[in-house]
Amino acid sequence: KAGVTQTPRYLIKTRGQQVTLSCSPISGHRSVSWYQQTPGQGLQFLFEYFSETQRNKGNFPGRFSGRQFSNSRSEMNVSTLELGDSALYLCASSPPSLTGQYGYTFGSGTRLTVV
Amino acid sequence: LAKTTQPISMDSYEGQEVNITCSHNNIATNDYITWYQQFPSQGPRFIIQGYKTKVTNEVASLFIPADRKSSTLSLPRVSLSDTAVYYCLVVTSGGYNKLIFGAGTRLAVHP
Numbered sequence: 441k442a443g444v445t446q447t448p449r450y451l452i453k454t455r456g457q458q459v460t461l462s463c464s465p466i467s468g469h470r471s472v473s474w475y476q477q478t479p480g481q482g483l484q485f486l487f488e489y490f491s492e493t494q495r496n497k498g499n500f501p502g503r504f505s506g507r508q509f510s511n512s513r514s515e516m517n518v519s520t521l522e523l524g525d526s527a528l529y530l531c532a533s534s535p536p537s538l539t540g541q542y543g544y545t546f547g548s549g550t551r552l553t554v555v
Numbered sequence: 556l557a558k559t560t561q562p563i564s565m566d567s568y569e570g571q572e573v574n575i576t577c578s579h580n581n582i583a584t585n586d587y588i589t590w591y592q593q594f595p596s597q598g599p600r601f602i603i604q605g606y607k608t609k610v611t612n613e614v615a616s617l618f619i620p621a622d623r624k625s626s627t628l629s630l631p632r633v634s635l636s637d638t639a640v641y642y643c644l645v646v647t648s649g650g651y652n653k654l655i656f657g658a659g660t661r662l663a664v665h666p
């Protein structure tokens with residue numbers, strides 16, 4: 441079956457702009473999570489959505505937001521971009537239980553560069 | 556969520572067995588141990604998960620002692636393509652889907 445699809449793969453934006461990233465989870469997965477990965481901070485949890493509701497949120501400013509649609513596809517938005525937002529943004533989908541056999545499936549990410 | 560500690564880096568040679576140990580002293584009763592592998596500019600990939608004793612799949616084995624305060628990921632006969640960062644995580648059964656990643660172990664496999 442198809443994996444987790446993230447678009448776009450690469451993105452260059454200017455400080456102050458906003459950006460929207462998209463994630464299509466594995467068919468049948470209703471949970472979608474977002475992570476930010478930077479060399480300095482590593483992999484950090486942003487938020488998690490299940491059935492269009494945000495269930496969990498990491499420690500990021502309000503400029504980072506997300507949503508999930510009825511087909512489980514998810515988008516995340518970053519407003520008023522800062523240089524420090526340059527990162528690899530990863531989306532992951534998971535079956536109902538984290539302790540299932542296969543765990544999370546991550547996409548290949550969107551590499552965002554803010555200039 | 557239990558904090559994990561693992562070596563920052565390891566070196567090995569092709570064909571050798573590699574064992575990466577992770578410490579998770581504060582693991583709770585309903586926590587599982589999970590390992591992910593990540594290549595540069597890609598998302599982490601699930602390798603294996605276990606609760607206690609030994610779990611084996613087609614790519615790795617996971618050894619968990621009775622006290623569950625540590626675990627060891629074993630990669631048999633590594634190849635150059637196993638060069639990656641390996642993350643040990645503790646996940647909670649029934650908990651909200653949220654993974655806490657540490658710094659991971661950077662494994663370098665040499666010819």
